[in-house]
Amino acid sequence: MSWVQPVRIPADVEQEDKILAGFTARQVLILGVTGALPYAGYLAFGERLPLPAVAAIALPVAITGILLAIGRHDGISLDRYLLAALRHRCAPRRLVTMPGDIPTPPAWISARPGPLPAPLRLPARGVGMDGLIDLGDDGMTAIAEVSTVSFALRTPEEQDALVAVFGRWLNSLSGPVQILVRAERVDLTATVAGLRDRIPELPHPALAHAAREHAAFLADLSARHDLLRRQVLLIVREPAAGGNGRASAAARALRRMDEASRVLSACGLVVKLLDARDVTALLASCFAPTAPPLPDAAGPDQVITAGGEW
Structure with a gap:
């Protein structure tokens, strides 16, 4: 040691x-x-x-x-x-998503007198198909979800090896990096529904009874408690510079995330790059942590409809 x-x-x-x-x-x-x-x-x-x-x-x-x-x-x-x-x-109380200044309403509209809403200035311009967040002049950001390892249960030699690998990754950083540990709500509705749907397929009545009891336990647990899980996020940002700044920043961010995945894999960590759908859901949960999770949202290149098939 x-x-x-x-x-x-x-x-x-x-x-x-x-x-x-x-x-x-x-x-x-x-x-x-x-x-x-x-x-x-x-x-x-x-x-x-x-x-x-x-x-x-x-x-x-x-x-x-x-x-x-x-x-x-x-x-x-x-x-x-x-x-x-x-x-x-x-500061203004009412903010709206509008790129420019808020125009004054015309006289024929019976609007209530008061201050006009102000434009909502967000750092993110949008989410690309590859899951990268466009920060405008500030560059591009890539977000990945990282698994965890049990450090306390490792031997002293294994702990030294984990620290050495993590230190090697820190020494290789060439740009801003953020490690975010957040708690998010867990929705067991799909798990309970899937478990109940598979009960008729079980080969033995005892297994069906155990699955039914487990589904009831999960449903009761979800109804009586606010279930949370810990999520570790790795956020990499690359500034935009030059005429082709955003494209080069996106390429550098993806390359740095790939390097982090290869280096941290020696620690037993799995680095999963979030796609556009996961990043959109993550940003929505950050804006409204207590709100229920979003349903299947449309992708950046998809048309938003009111439901149903066209």
């Missing part, structure tokens, strides 16, 4: 550096401005107003500055939280 010198890794690698008396540069700036404002007010009005009046004016300013500097809400500093709340308050 190889021995490695332990290295302490901070819990929050993005934590701001503290430069003075345990305060960060942002906090020092806020406290400095907070102290400068009452002092400037005292220099300007100290001789004209009594001291209690000056203190009554300066006290709310000092308390507000201290709260903004050291206060936190849900792990976010209070000044950034209030700034985000202000941006949210000023």
Whole structure:
């Protein structure tokens, strides 16, 4: 078993550096401005107003500055939280998918007075037939689903081998990569229906009884609990550059995904590139995690109909 010198890794690698008396540069700036404002007010009005009046004016300013500097809400500093709340308050509430500006409705339409909706700006332009997401000027993105392995049940030698292979893949990266671990809902309706449909084909009554009981168990489990499964996604993005930027970015993204599949296969991991249908369903579930899964949706090159055959 190889021995490695332990290295302490901070819990929050993005934590701001503290430069003075345990305060960060942002906090020092806020406290400095907070102290400068009452002092400037005292220099300007100290001789004209009594001291209690000056203190009554300066006290709310000092308390507000201290709260903004050291206060936190849900792990976010209070000044950034209030700034985000202000941006949210000023942002339009109604967004529509439209490429340009929203035109003013004509006068003959009895529209309710109020602000016009704003265009919804999404980073994704569309999903291609190969499953790649078009990000416009930001390039192309490929998404793959990766299986998992049990690291804790491996021997120390096997663990060292897994870490070495994973480190070799990390060292070979030439562009942005994201590893996303998400939980998604599991729908057992098709599994239960398929199990019940095959019960008459079973050769023995005991097997049919066991299958019937198992189908009832799965149906009851799905009805009483919110079933979730863990999904690991590997996301590769390639920027678009040059006249043929998107095509070359798509080729590079697919090549990098193929390299990841070959390297990670040494760890026992299976990297499956998602096609257009799977990527569309994935994006839809990310926008509405609590919504039921989409039915069979039309592909990017198919005509959307209301159902039935033409």
